[in-house]
Amino acid sequence: MIKRLESLSIHTLLTLGALAMVLPFAWMLSTSLKSQSEVFSYPPQWIPSELIWQNYVRAWQGAPFARYFLNSIVIALAVTLGTLITGSLAAFAFARIRFPGRDALFAIYLSSMMIPHQMTIIPSFLVLRNLGDISPALGLDTYFALIAPFVASAFGIFLLRQSFLTLPNELEDAAILDGCGKLGFLWRIVIPLSRPALATLALFTFMGNWNSYLWPLIVTNSNDMRTVQIGLRYFVGQETASQWGSLMAAAVFITFPVVIVYLVVQKQFVQGIAGTGIKQ
Amino acid sequence: MTEHGTRPWINLMTVFPVSLKQRRQWTEWLAGYAFLAPSFIILAVFTYFPVAYALGLSFFKWRIMRGEPTFFGLGNYELLLTSEDFWQAVGNTIYFAVGAIPTGMAVSLFIALLLNRPLRARTIYRTAFFLPTVTSMVAVSVVWMWIYHPDVGLMNYLLNLLHLPSIRWLNDPRWAMPALIILGVWKGLGYNVIIYLAGLQNIPQHLYEAAQIDGANRWQLFRHVTWPLLTPTTFLILIMAVINSFQSFTEFHVMTQGGPIGSTTVIVYYLYQQAFQQFNMGYGSALAIVLFLIILGLTLIQNKMLGSKVHYQ
Structure with missing residues (x-):
């Protein structure tokens, strides 16, 4: 009996907590489907009396969201791919190749994790501004500016190195006997065997980049280069006439893809955080 | 070959x-x-x-749109350390950290303790708690702006239900920061819960059994087994949370733009204003250096403490 009571109270507490977490999302969804008069009805109404899909059309057409999505996808994919490539190469060098200065270089790589991104934004901005004088494609307000600074991650290299170190040395001997070069060994054997670590890194790189805000805010100038996050921010500034219906609609279609990804790969997500302490 | x-x-x-x-x-x-x-x-x-x-x-005076940098020595640092705006930004950041971190950690530890048992629907709870963490700060900021609407917002509705007067949340210099603190706790909770759960699962079960044989009650189990063995986890979460709060920017830029009357201008927001709205690149760089030193100090403390505390895993 006491056990039943205890279990009941635990479930009650957890349910209340979970509701508090989900409530803002429910409120967002509900508002996104309301007419303007119902949006401002007080006390608030949870279920719209009539579903106003027009809010979504209005939001989608109110700003070039298709373009924003394209930009965000291109940038996040490019950064993820770049991080995996440079990361695998460097992790392989640190884990499996002997050369002078290796340990010192590894320490230098690790030290970069202590440097907050906010510290490098002014100089990086100026570097890109100068590169833009050489070639406009390398300057501010370009894909290059949004991608290049992030295609190497010391944390990712560290994570992959840990995984590469666990592979037995015999594998390499066998591969060399089979006429595999270092690159071939990395590509054909190490990478397939390190899929979990690579997947974790890819997932967090993609999500982190998809959600990033400060850097794209600073380096983008034209509407054509904005990401979804910056686009949504400008949409808020533009919809001054309290169009909360379409604002919430925009928030819904920006949140939706991430939530889907999260629900699909939830397990990897949780394990990735619990195992490594990654913070987006 | x-x-x-x-x-x-x-x-x-x-x-x-x-x-x-x-x-x-x-x-x-x-x-x-x-x-x-x-x-x-x-x-x-x-x-x-x-x-x-x-x-x-940081040793130069340079307004990027107007001419070349001129050497300024330690002038920027002197300006910085005597500027009221800078100290207000530091104060705001500390207010934000002190407001959000202890509450957030206590609540997340409590939830992790509840979740750390064979429970039906455990995954569903975990999904719910973690949802805010994965969604973008911009999107949730927009939603919370609507929740904090001074006239018809959900938050004031809840207050009114409890017979409390409405608050002009983001428009009131006294309440804008608490509003952002509530958002911060909500957004970061799931992340801390997961780290705490991982920490709890590392505590060997036999320690609980031994303590129970000695007749320890539930509070004593928590006080003398769980809490001390969880110190490294608590410390990890604490330092990461402090570092993160010193780096926070997005919600402030979306929701308040540092206002009203500077009440939510945190350090990174102040840096952004100085460097990218007023184009004081030298002064902004000095700010970045100071921010770096603060975070470096925190990281070093973390490494030192963690290095001496992880031995009993």
């Missing part, structure tokens, strides 16, 4: 009489540097060089 035979540097080596062993070693070294090159170039251009550049710039 045939694979490398056509490469010019190998050909060059064959001109000089070197042993096969030495040649092998050189190719090995070269491979090591070649594999590091791509990541090293990126880190050099966008991390290491910027650190030096920021340090250099």
Whole structure:
């Protein structure tokens, strides 16, 4: 009996907590489907009396969201791919190749994790501004500016190195006997065997980049280069006439893809955080 | 070896009489540097060089749109440390951290303790708690702006239900920061819960059994087994949360733009204002250096404490 009571109270507490977490999302969804008069009805109404899909059309057409999505996808994919490539190469060098200065270089790589991104934004901005004088494609307000600074991650290299170190040395001997070069060994054997670590890194790189805000805010100038996050921010500034219906609609279609990804790969997500302490 | 035979540097080596062993070693070294090159170039251009550049710039006065930098010595640091705005930004950041972190940690530990048992629907709870953490800060900021609406917002509705007066949340200099603190706790909760759960699962079960045999009650179990063994986890979460709150920017930029009357101008927001709205690159760089020193200090404390505390895992 006491056990039943205890279990009941635990479930009650957890349910209340979970509701508090989900409530803002429910409120967002509900508002996104309301007419303007119902949006401002007080006390608030949870279920719209009539579903106003027009809010979504209005939001989608109110700003070039298709373009924003394209930009965000291109940038996040490019950064993820770049991080995996440079990361695998460097992790392989640190884990499996002997050369002078290796340990010192590894320490230098690790030290970069202590440097907050906010510290490098002014100089990086100026570097890109100068590169833009050489070639406009390398300057501010370009894909290059949004991608290049992030295609190497010391944390990712560290994570992959840990995984590469666990592979037995015999594998390499066998591969060399089979006429595999270092690159071939990395590509054909190490990478397939390190899929979990690579997947974790890819997932967090993609999500982190998809959600990033400060850097794209600073380096983008034209509407054509904005990401979804910056686009949504400008949409808020533009919809001054309290169009909360379409604002919430925009928030819904920006949140939706991430939530889907999260629900699909939830397990990897949780394990990735619990195992490594990654913070987006 | 045939694979490398056509490469010019190998050909060059064959001109000089070197042993096969030495040649092998050189190719090995070269491979090591070649594999590091791509990541090293990126880190050099966008991390290491910027650190030096920021340090250099911090000794100059430079408004980017108006002319060239002029040497200013420690002038920027002097301006900074005597500026009321800077100290207000530091104070706001500390207010934000102190408001959000202890509450957030206590609540997340409590939830983790509840979740750390065989429970039906455990995954569903976990999904719910973690949902805010994965969604973008911009999107949830927009939603919370609506929740904090002074006239018809959900938050005031809840207050009214409890017979409390409405608050003008983001428009009131006294309440804008608490509003952002509530959002911060809500957004970060799931992340802390997961770290705490991982910490709890590392505590060996036999310690609880032993304590129970000694007649410990539930509070004593928590006080003398769980809490002390959880110290490294608590410490990890604490330091990461402090570092994160010193770096927070997005919600402030979306929801309040540092206002009303500077009540939510946190350090990074102040840096953004100075460097990218007023284009004071020298002053902004000095700010970046100060921010770096604060975070570096926190990281060093973390490493030191963690290094001495993880031994009983």
